[in-house]
Amino acid sequence: MAIAHEFGYERPQSLHAAMTMKNSFRAKAFVYAGGTDLVVNIKEGMVKPELLVDIKDIPDLHKLCLDNGTLYIGASVTFTELIDTDFVRLACPMLHDACKTVASSGVRSRATLIGNVCSAVPSLDSATPLLCYDAVVHCGSIDGVRNIPISQWFLAPRKTAIRDNEIVTGISLIIPKEESTSVYLKLGRYGGEDLAQAGWGIWMNKDRQYRVAHCALAPTPARATKIEAMLCGKELTDKLIEEAVALVPQEISPISDIRSGKEYRMYVSGVMLKRGLKAALDRLNGKEVEPAKLLGGIS
Amino acid sequence: MKEISFTLNNELRSVYVEPNEVLLDVLRDKLGVKSPKCGCERGDCGACTVLLDGKAVRSCLVLAIEVEDHSIVTVEGISADKLSALQEAFIEFNSFQCGYCAPGIILAVTELLLQHPHPTLEQIKESIAGNLCRCTGYTPIFDAIMALTKVEHVPSQDGKQMLPEEEQQ
Numbered sequence: 001m002a003i004a005h006e007f008g009y010e011r012p013q014s015l016h017a018a019m020t021m022k023n024s025f026r027a028k029a030f031v032y033a034g035g036t037d038l039v040v041n042i043k044e045g046m047v048k049p050e051l052l053v054d055i056k057d058i059p060d061l062h063k064l065c066l067d068n069g070t071l072y073i074g075a076s077v078t079f080t081e082l083i084d085t086d087f088v089r090l091a092c093p094m095l096h097d098a099c100k101t102v103a104s105s106g107v108r109s110r111a112t113l114i115g116n117v118c119s120a121v122p123s124l125d126s127a128t129p130l131l132c133y134d135a136v137v138h139c140g141s142i143d144g145v146r147n148i149p150i151s152q153w154f155l156a157p158r159k160t161a162i163r164d165n166e167i168v169t170g171i172s173l174i175i176p177k178e179e180s181t182s183v184y185l186k187l188g189r190y191g192g193e194d195l196a197q198a199g200w201g202i203w204m205n206k207d208r209q210y211r212v213a214h215c216a217l218a219p220t221p222a223r224a225t226k227i228e229a230m231l232c233g234k235e236l237t238d239k240l241i242e243e244a245v246a247l248v249p250q251e252i253s254p255i256s257d258i259r260s261g262k263e264y265r266m267y268v269s270g271v272m273l274k275r276g277l278k279a280a281l282d283r284l285n286g287k288e289v290e291p292a293k294l295l296g297g298i299s
Numbered sequence: 300m301k302e303i304s305f306t307l308n309n310e311l312r313s314v315y316v317e318p319n320e321v322l323l324d325v326l327r328d329k330l331g332v333k334s335p336k337c338g339c340e341r342g343d344c345g346a347c348t349v350l351l352d353g354k355a356v357r358s359c360l361v362l363a364i365e366v367e368d369h370s371i372v373t374v375e376g377i378s379a380d381k382l383s384a385l386q387e388a389f390i391e392f393n394s395f396q397c398g399y400c401a402p403g404i405i406l407a408v409t410e411l412l413l414q415h416p417h418p419t420l421e422q423i424k425e426s427i428a429g430n431l432c433r434c435t436g437y438t439p440i441f442d443a444i445m446a447l448t449k450v451e452h453v454p455s456q457d458g459k460q461m462l463p464e465e466e467q468q
Binding site: 002003004005006007008009011032035036039040042043044052054056080103104105106107109110191192193 | 317318319320321324340341342343345348351354355356357359360361362364365403407424425426428429430
């Protein structure tokens with residue numbers, strides 16, 4: 001299927017040139033990196049850009065580094081690059097887990113984390129690590145830079161806090177200094193390619209602090225603050241896990257769709273939280289954990 | 300229309316394209332390279348897989364205009380002189396029936412084998428999780444790759460050792 005809609009294409013060599021284009025075309029210019037969502041959306045007539053601004057030649061936007069406790073991910077860094085980078089896996093295991101569950105390898109070699117974050121679909125796997133690691137989204141325009149906490153980024157399904165003249169230049173995750181670990185559990189209908197029926201991310205440290213986030217279970221991905229508060233400071237026993245699971249209905253508002261019924265999403269979330277908490281504790285104690293195997297089924 | 304030049308199967312090629320032309324269509328209709336297949340056209344099926352700078356990508360989701368100065372390899376490129384060892388293994392193990400998925404799977408696995416010459420069954424499955432095949436049930440595909448890469452044994456879930464030779468019988 002050829003694309004019927006006509007548009008311009010520019011490949012700026014500097015961030016300033018890209019921001020100038022975005023500023024003059026506003027919502028009619030779309031930032032183009034991996035294209036794995038955008039090209040589908042153009043083909044299907046969901047968006048009709050006048051200009052695509054390809055950012056892949058801009059070196060500043062391809063930065064990936066861990067510096068002084070901050071993991072910085074540039075706008076054109078792909079999921080494959082994130083998965084293959086050791087310091088990402090070591091600093092943020094949940095992000096590594098989540099990236100591995102996105103689509104398939106042929107998509108991940110083009111798709112970017114930032115593109116994923118800008119799509120802001122409810123089933124956003126990569127949102128749970130960003131929420132748990134207090135990420136900051138860096139938005140640039142010719143007016144300057146806005147740094148938006150991830151907690152204020154997702155406004156509604158497919159709607160974010162970005163302005164129409166801005167480009168997301170990168171995202172920063174705050175890596176805790178103390179010993180901590182994290183895990184991401186995704187349930188799909190089958191291994192490979194499927195979007196999440198439910199996703200749960202869990203972070204914990206040796207001081208018995210906990211952070212919990214979910215996706216595909218509410219209009220936007222979100223932190224489970226009631227569960228976090230209840231767990232805080234307590235040793236993770238079977239009884240405590242049961243108490244956390246009992247709070248799940250207060251944290252999520254799942255819907256029924258092509259992938260799952262809301263009743264199943266509600267039930268399986270309790271199972272996932274339980275196994276996720278145990279898996280995170282195992283990781284904290286130095287055990288190897290393969291999240292894809294925690295939920296059974298076929299890989 | 301803009302003229303772009305890029306390396307296609309080790310040859311420098313030039314072609315005029317519009318910004319809204321996708322790479323798959325340009326390869327098939329303007330450059331006569333027919334191995335990438337048009338399946339779902341939305342990145343789900345993997346039939347259109349090509350190697351872009353050595354990485355397996357969906358050519359249905361790549362704009363032709365952006366491959367200027369880059370390198371594209373299709374099945375025609377990896378078998379210019381003779382079939383690759385992987386292709387020979389696919390023939391030996393009867394790894395495709397209708398053949399529509401084969402170019403995509405061969406390229407996805409070609410990329411895998413460059414990074415992991417001796418992949419595990421799980422790595423093989425992960426590498427082609429985005430390549431749909433409706434004929435084979437995948438087993439003969441796994442058999443061919445495992446035999447080629449001389450995977451001696453793969454622990455099955457119940458802990459027994461599963462030999463590729465046994466699987467074929």
